Amino acid sequence: MLQAAAFYILAATAVLSAFMVVAAHNPVRAVLFLILTFFSAAGLFVLLGAEFLAMILVIVYVGAVAVLFLFVVMMLDIDFATLKARSAGYLPLGGLIALAIAAQLALVGFAWVGADGAAAHLQAPMPDDTHNIAALGALIYDRYVLFFQLAGLILLVAMIGAIVLTLRHREGVKRQDMHRQVNRTRDEGVEVIDVKRGEGIG
């Protein structure tokens, strides 16, 4: 009973806040609703018994990605009124894309339900003797280790690419060199000059 109530509350929150992401007038509020959506999705994962996925979802998406997202949106200097006015024009195209994605999801879902052996997997989604961190670890680092490592490498390449694209060396910027600063001796740092009276050191 408690589980069903939790499911309905979380699912309703997820759907409503996902709708509000699109409908909210203020971009910052839209991002906050997006975060609420992630959070309710994490709650749904917990209800499914996938607590590891739930925590990772919160850590990665809510704790890191969405913070950067919020950061960018807060810094943007945009006129919300014109943005809203233009967004109505995107409605048909956006609706079409949404419909296509929904259709694809439905296709995948129905195909999976009808596939060989899927019914058995649905009956026992997890082995009883191991909890899901160990199960996931065994799958990722054993059977699918190549794909996992490749995905990691692709992310690494993307990261290096982003750094290379945005890195620029500016001339004439004073930087702090801790090593030089600490290792400076009196001889290098202080110069004693005899200044004659009435003249400068000019």
Next chain:
Amino acid sequence: MFQFLVDWWNALPFGVQWTIATTSQILAFMIVLLLSLAFLLLMDRKVWAAVQLRKGPNTVGAFGLLQSFADFLKFVLKEIVVPAGADRPLFLLAPLLTFVFAFITWAVIPVAPGWVISDINVGILYVFAISSLGVYGIIIGGWASNSKYPFLGSLRSAAQMVSYEVSIGFVLVTVLLMVGSMNLTAVVEAQAGGFWNWHVLSAGMLPWPAFLITIPMFVIFFISALAETNRPPFDLPEAESELVAGYQVEYSSTPYLLFMIGEYLNIVLMCALMTVLFFGGWHAPFDIAPFTWIPPVFWFAIKVVFFFFMFAMVKALVPRYRYDQLMRLGWKIFLPTSLAAVAVMGGFVVYSNAG
């Protein structure tokens, strides 16, 4: 006399029993936390005062013991001022978020054998996930104030907390590699037997060179905890010489109080985490007679108070960091060090077959 109560309790269905029991556990724990927080706050101010050769708060109650309660009443009775142009719902939501997130992390902290509200399998991850949410209270508060100092403060705070979370995460990974479990009770139980078995020395579990990794990891965790909770010397989000009070500028009365309680509760949480992860949790330093007479919860509390004292001393002694130095420390020193430590510790655990 109480027989009718017992009968009534036994007649309840299990679900209702469970709900009532858990709710009362949570309430009791919250009350204990808030009460201890009141005295820890006083301790913080007393330590700070002692370092500066002052007396500190000494007027309300004996030795100023009731100062925190007086402050509490003062905050609660004042007027809540919402600035014009502020985003009112978000402005009031932000302190609530900080407050709630500060409390819910405590659900998985084991204070004594069996004394934990929710003994979940992914305890360490849960703590990490919720502490990464703590930044939202500050960002939203700073943005919703619609004022430049709070906004700058919240930007600084967001960048700082995200940066130091990374190294905290890697430190947590080294500990869970040693234990082989993410359950915090299991983490504490792995450190039984004496202080040399605590993870900071880890002598009973791994061959001796392990402390060459675990002691630096503890130091990194301690410093990152300072940065994560916006404590001096890393209190740049509220640096009064630059940003007045950062994200708290526009807050008054109860919302400010909630921010304050949330912040201090996070500090105590970090102290509790250090105790649980590195200093044996509820275990006594020696597993022999006079030490084992003292109840485990006392050992837990004394360690937490000790780390809180260290936090207070750091606040009193160390000057504030510059922002670029803070970022340098987080990304260029702590991140590579903790990453290397994860790799070395992983190899070490496999080599010694301990995990």
